[in-house]
Amino acid sequence: MSNIVSLQSITKRGEAQPQASGCSTKSSCGSSAGQGEMPEHVWNKIKDHPCYSEEAHHYFARMHVAVAPACNIQCNYCNRKYDCSNESRPGVTSERMTPEQAALKVVAVANKVPQLSVLGIAGPGDSMFDWRKTFETFRQVEKRLPDLKFCVSTNGLALPDHIDALADHNIDHVTVTINMVDPEIGTLIYPWIYHNGKRYTGLDASKILHERQMESLEALASKNILVKVNSVMIPGVNDQHLLEVNAAIKARGAFLHNVMPLISDAAHGTHFGLTGQRGPSAAELKDLQDKLAGGANLMRHCRQCRADAVGMLGEDLSQDFTMDKIDAEVEYDPEARRLYREVVERERADRQAAVAVAEDTLAATAAPARLVAVATKGGGRVNQHFGHASEFQVYEVDHDGVRFVGHRKVDNYCQGGWGDDDVLEDNLVPTLAGIEAVFVSKIGSCPKKDLAAAGITAIDAYPFEYIETAIARWYAEINGQADVALGSIA
Structure with a gap:
């Protein structure tokens, strides 16, 4: 369970780190600086929610329980599979549970993963079509962990x-x-829906779905329930249309808009996968997200989680908590989670002060924006070995600051303790296209040279520093601000 950590490890430099302002038009919601200008009542809702706040996802974990298998809609990008432990995408789970089993599993996870702050139900079908199981699960869990946040997808x-x-x-x-x-456009995405005991297809299905979705947004806003809208970017189908979607959901009070890339692979058995519909490149996704800046607030740190995901975003511990490994008599001990939150609050204050200094340093520069990647296990620090990374977090830096813009999944370079040159050449280098520098806690001389040959600079000079300050120091130094950078942020 690589994401289960001691409470103190979040703040200790040089040791193992945890596995892990308001919304900006240029960044994700919940900036690295924290609350910003966000109203207090809204900040209190999202500050510990890793899906609603980019800042929170460095510190807190989510958990999904697969209690809602029934669905009332068919999407051309979806194929709900079971027992697929190596597949990471929505709709996939290794086991379905009853509400009672789910409650036991939540207690077991909370005892071992102090970062846990949110319980979500995201299928593997639809949480509101299978509403009886959804609400019974929340009722069962609330009796045991009343401080846990609940959400549905x-x-x-x-x-x-x-x-x-x-x-x-x-x-x-x-x-x-x-x-x-x-x-x-909906007719290209949804073959059918099931509504009020009847199956609809074609334009009729899309019209009903659209009307119900817009009605939902307005009703949720009237109840002061925060809404995140997920949209799947499908090149040639709805990619440019998502600009209209963004405007429509903003007008109806949506809090966040999360544009996700289509996951399209024939092996998944989806209609889009079998018919050759491609997903967007990282550059295409970022370009669309940049066009959406100024509309509804954007979420850029989504990992398109499984229906039984457990742990920090970007890592899944679900196989460590299958029902056969859970004691039926497990009792909840809240002390570890309480202590962890105290540590996080201190760490947040320290990091926010460091980020403010970084921003002041960057304001003195006048150079073009650059994209960089970071290997991190959480805590908002550069704290992962290059060869151990299964994803890199991507940041954009210029005189306006350091902004999280996405992530890129990769194959591990270190295979069985040895570097794999084929992985570097065939997977890592293509995946990091457009990235100028990669920040890591450590990297071997051979992959460092190979990355340099591909035009990517490996930076291992800032191990265990905050991501924003490390990037700011590097950016200031390469743009002739070395004295300012080192003096202000060291």
């Missing part, structure tokens, strides 16, 4: 029928997947 078709029940269960975070506001 849904396609929105059945959602209008359950708005009051969501409020009654203190669920103040809802994610709705909305891929179109033009039903004609």
Whole structure:
């Protein structure tokens, strides 16, 4: 369980780190500087929610329980599979559970993963179509862990029928997947829906779905429930149309817009995968997200989690907590989570002060924006060996600051303790296209040279520093601000 850490490890430099302002038009919601200008009541809802705050995802973990297998819609990008432990995408789970089993599993995870702050139900079907199991699960868990945040993910078709029940269960975070506001485009994405006991296809299906989704957004806003809208970017189908989606959801009070890349692989058995529909490149995704700046607030740190995901974003511990490994008599001990939150609050204050200094340093530069990648295990620090990284977090830096813009999944370079040159050449280098520098806690001389040959500079001079300050120091130094950078941030 690589993400289960001691409470003190989050702040100790040189040792193992945890595995892990308001919303800006240029960055993700919940900037590295924290609350910013966000109202206190909103900040209190999102500050510990790793999906709603980019800052929180460095410190807190989420958990999904697969209790809702039934679905009322078919999407061309979805194929709900079971027992797929090596596959990481929405709709996939290794085991389905009853609400009672889910409650036991939540207690077991909370005892071992002090970072846990959120319980979500995201299928593997639809949480609001399978609403009885969803609400019973929350009722069971609330009796054991009353301080845990609850959230649901849904396609929105059945959602209008359950708005009051969501409020009654203190669920103040809802994610709705909305891929179109033009039903004609919807016909390219949804073969059918099942609504009020009847199956609809074609334009009729898309019109009903669109109307129900818009109704849901307005009803949730009236209850002061925060809404995150997920949209799947499908090149040639809805990619440019998502600009209209963004405007429509902003007008109806959505808090966040998360544009996700289509996961398309014939091996998944989806319609899009089998018909050759490609997903977007990292550059195409970023370009669209940049075009959306100024509209609804953007989420850029999504990992498109499984229906049974456990742990920090970017890592999944679900196989460590299968039901056969959980004691039926497990009792909840809140002390570890309480102590962890105290440590995080101190760490947050320290990091926010460091980020403020970094921003002051960068304001003195006048150089072009650069994209860099960071190997991190959490805590907002450069704290992972290059060869151990299964993803890199991507940041953009210029005189306005350091902004998180996404992540890129990679194959591990170190295979069985040895570097794999084929992985570097065939996977890592292509995945890091457009990246100028990679920040790591450590890297061997051979991969460092190979990256340099591909035009990527490996930076291992700032191990265990905060990500923003490390990037700011490097950027200032290469732009002739070395004295300012080293003097202000060291």
